[in-house]
Amino acid sequence: MVVVACVRPSGHHPKAAALAATLAVPMRTLRRWQRWWREQLPQTPLWRAAQGCFMPPVDWAQAPGSLLERFSGDALDALAALLRFLSPLTSRSDRLYEGG
Template identity: 50%
Template sequence: MCHAFLHDANFYQLLTRIDESIAEEARARGCDCGGVLHRACYPRKPRGERGVLDESYQRRLSFCCAEDGCRRRCTPASVRFLGRKVYLGVIVVLITALNHGLSASRRQRLIETLGVCVQTLRRWQQWWREQFVQTRCWRGLAGQFLPPILTAHLPSALLERLSGRALSERVVQLLVLIAPTTTTTGSPQAMADPRKM
């Protein structure tokens, strides 16, 4: 099965390590006011493959400025969470990508396995076609691919263009590429509104 990595705890640990690296870079830069950033993580209860997730998936890495009068929050980009979506980023990417190439019965099995309702899938597809393509992140990525990627086939068209041999490698690459859309703070490239995801 091409998406067997969804049941592999090592895959999710890799995503956690990537998020921790991104968060450490944000913490080391500090606040725009010059203050030191302290951990102030958000609690999360992600839907999807909860059986293979460790306790790190119960929080979204975030920081708060220590300076009195500032206290500004800095939430770094993430490869685990797509903004405020309740499903993990890998689930959102994979189900919407596979939707183009799956038979109706295989798509239905995947949706049932991961507990995603059809309305949610449609909302995710709409996000890729309408909101994601308006982000600074996508505008920067789109120019790197020739011939151009058909936005109507996102994210599968983007996954097909990435260089990893295994689907899991390409999914990780895609999650890293779209990470700036997961926050409005902590990254100068972050442009998407995560509350609308």
């Protein structure tokens, strides 16, 4: 849900507000998620180790949509691949990317 919600336009855009309402996500939370994609993910050891594999480079102003576009397949396959890529951030395996 976080990926799908954040692919939509941010700010005071009516579509973003409608999506947030449909998902029962406050706009404040949606903006916080978007900041994570655009500001925090690029600073993670995971991204720093993998960024050279993504061509063309990810446009962080359009994240996570710009990152999602780098994965092949239909929308569901691309989303699944993105979530697999991000999985070290949510598991104990993230230590592999911190040199530990």
